[in-house]
Amino acid sequence: xxxxTKEQRRKKVMEVLNKARSMELKAITQYMNQHYNLDDMDYxxxxxxxxxxxxxxxxxxxxxxxxxxxxGGEPTTEPDGKTAKGQKIQTIFSFDAKLEDDTIDAYNQFxxxxxxxxxxTSVNIFEAIxxxxxxxxxxxxxxxxxxxxxxxxxxAQIAGTSSATxxxxxxxxxxxxxxxxxxGA
Numbered sequence: 001x002x003x004x005t006k007e008q009r010r011k012k013v014m015e016v017l018n019k020a021r022s023m024e025l026k027a028i029t030q031y032m033n034q035h036y037n038l039d040d041m042d043y044x045x046x047x048x049x050x051x052x053x054x055x056x057x058x059x060x061x062x063x064x065x066x067x068x069x070x071x072g073g074e075p076t077t078e079p080d081g082k083t084a085k086g087q088k089i090q091t092i093f094s095f096d097a098k099l100e101d102d103t104i105d106a107y108n109q110f111x112x113x114x115x116x117x118x119x120x121t122s123v124n125i126f127e128a129i130x131x132x133x134x135x136x137x138x139x140x141x142x143x144x145x146x147x148x149x150x151x152x153x154x155x156a157q158i159a160g161t162s163s164a165t166x167x168x169x170x171x172x173x174x175x176x177x178x179x180x181x182x183x184g185a
Contacts, residue, residue, distance in 0.1 A: 009117035014073040016110035017064050017122060023103055024061035026079040028054050033083050034092050041089060044163030049172060053136050056171030060129050067125055093144035100137035104130055132173045
């Protein structure tokens, strides 16, 4: 079997980077839609955290785009599917936990493609972003567990909270004290 050329290897890496960027673009629109709806339903604290997670996803999309440009490619602007709209609060967090879990699984596969094609820089990017997606998954999964276990009692307790996130550009992970080492904050 013939050895892949540098250009062929680079093309494979750009394909997974663009797929990941497309997944991030979908997550951004999904989470911003949920942010607006949660705020409308008077769950401000949840809305604020989902907005911050969307900001993390924006940073991820930019990191992927920057790497694609470094490799000589063109970053996609197309989200990976449609935004689910009008979700009830009882389904939002299980939906998001699954989205993050699926993303972590896909990114681990994409990381392997980068490794197989000799791109350690892209491997490092995926490793750092996977760590942040795990933080998102844990948040969504924990909230979903509280909703399932305590139901309306839990929801009543958090209703009426503020959705203010201020003018800071830090996302959810950065506010937890962790940032991606790829120059993004």
